Amino acid sequence: MERKVFLLFSGGLDSVLAALLLKELGFEVIGIHLTCPFFEKNLNQVKEVAEKIGIELKVIPVTDDYLELVKNPPHGYGKNLNPCIDCKAYMLKKLKEIAGENGIIATGEVLGQRPMSQRLDAFRKIEKIARLERKVLRPLSAKLLPPTIYEEKGIIERDKLLALKGRSRKEHPKILGRFGFNVKEFPTPSGGCLLTEPSYAVKVKDLIEHNELNWRNVKLLKVGRHFRIGNCKLIVGRNKAENEILKEKAGESELTLSVPDYPSPVGLLTCSNPSNETVKTAASIVARYSDAKNEKQVKVNVYKNGKLIRELVVTPCRECERFMVKR
Ligand code: SF4
Structure with a gap:
């Protein structure tokens, strides 16, 4: 197996920490940033962050199949029109396509940080949908999760990974400091997931109901x-x-x-x-x-x-x- 990690990279603090940790362990980290009109980040900011921490960045737009998933998510919606379980599985499948057989797949997810998609049972479900059971490394919470095949095979030392949990970010500045960075250097790239916003979700629902959900109409919602x-x-x-x-x-x-x-x-x-x-x-x-x-x-x-x-x-x-x- 290569010492190459394909990390889902939003440019936010969690993905930054995960990248730094994996780099410290001697892996080449390739950040995969998915772009989508539903959850668009400021791409320049994301590129700047990747450059600052010294990782390669690949920017991949989501494809039409993502729209199908929003229209009819097999595992349902969250509070609004956010199909988090299927969305996360979709992202992992994209990573798998890029990483190939030998690349290691990782995310900056933290156990318990989000109610729908960052619970242990949700991690398992998402991996199963993406056909990546025990093949998704989550270095920030790894010590609280069942070992991945990378840990079992000794490719990654479990001891060196973290046990972060929940929504609190109070540990982040300390860990970042270890790498010589200050938390203020990494403002969250603007732009969250619009599908979680009730006023936006209602407009997407309207497009779905009228059979008009396509990228052109989605972009016009703004x-x-x-x-x-x-x-x-x-x-x-x-x-x-x-x-x-x-x-x-x-x-x-x-x-x-x-x-x-x-x-x-x-x-x-x-x-x-x-x-x-x-x-x-x-x-x-x-x-x-x-x-x-x-x-x-x-x-x-x-x-x-x-x-x-x-x-x-x-x-x-x-x-x-x-x-x-x-x-
Ligand atoms: S909040 Fe949005 S981008 Fe995040 S997993 Fe859910 S649907 Fe996907």
Whole structure:
């Protein structure tokens, strides 16, 4: 077996500690950082951290199969739409693909740190799903866990590994200090898992229910206010930058709407062939968020492929809230 460790690397303190510990034991550590619109970290920060601690970093985007897992996780969701058990197994499978037969697989997980995916029974379940039973090294809690095959074969000295447990991070500064680092040098890279946030989860659920879950629509969840009008989705920009994004992302068959003559948001209707009624409702919502919201009648232009195709006159929506995708 090679002395190469493929470590799931978020750039957070736990993965940093795990990497330093494994390096100290003489292993070459390759940090594997998975990117995904649902749990995006600041990539520059992650790269900086990897560089600082002297490990190679591989950045791997998750693929379409991750969406299937969010849609229908075989082992269920956590509190919101976070499919933690299947998500962790997915990550380990990715690591396995990269590590091959001889690489050692490791994570910076700490026993008892998270309720759903960092319990002993969850570790076992996740390893079983990923077909990596006893092949996932968790150096921060290893002494509290059954030995991995790496420890059994003497590739790794169990005595040199740690016995961290729970959510407390009070040991971390001390351990980091041993490696000559200060905990302040490692701020947590911004960006957590959006699937754990109730207000975000409800928007993803809406996409799932309307069979619209794809990466393009997921990325658009970060832009604008979201409304559901029948089977159509309307996204209304909240500022100039978002308006530009919505215009740019509009597909060939999709409509954009805005109020001429007044400062106005751009609305993007993300469906083909919306009914007249839907377009009228969308226009009244866009008018409501424009500076013409107090007018009785407002002209709204409708564009397809950047070309003006219709002009409507509508009353700005007074009860738009009921169309909003929210909790
Ligand atoms: S919190 Fe999000 S990223 Fe973390 S395991 Fe759960 S689903 Fe995956």
